Amino acid sequence: MKAIKKMVGGMRSVVSSRALVTAGVAAAAAAPMVSRAQASGVDYTSLTSSVDFSSTVTAVLAVAAALVVLYVAIKGSKIVLRMIRGA
Numbered sequence: 001m002k003a004i005k006k007m008v009g010g011m012r013s014v015v016s017s018r019a020l021v022t023a024g025v026a027a028a029a030a031a032p033m034v035s036r037a038q039a040s041g042v043d044y045t046s047l048t049s050s051v052d053f054s055s056t057v058t059a060v061l062a063v064a065a066a067l068v069v070l071y072v073a074i075k076g077s078k079i080v081l082r083m084i085r086g087a
Helices: 002-040 054-086
Strands: none
Touching: none
């Protein structure tokens, strides 16, 4: 039984060392690719040139304007109610 445990424990260290070596080799192989990608940058012009955000921006600004009008109306009504209560 002890021999089996010893063998399994030895295999775990072999597996973990192989995994470490594999991870190290993968990292070393990927390093030049990462540096090339960072040096040249990624070109997204083909994706961004076909998208038009003008209608989206207009919709967002319209919602924001509606909220501003709502908040101004609420603030104004609170001021008027304070004036009425104070009189």
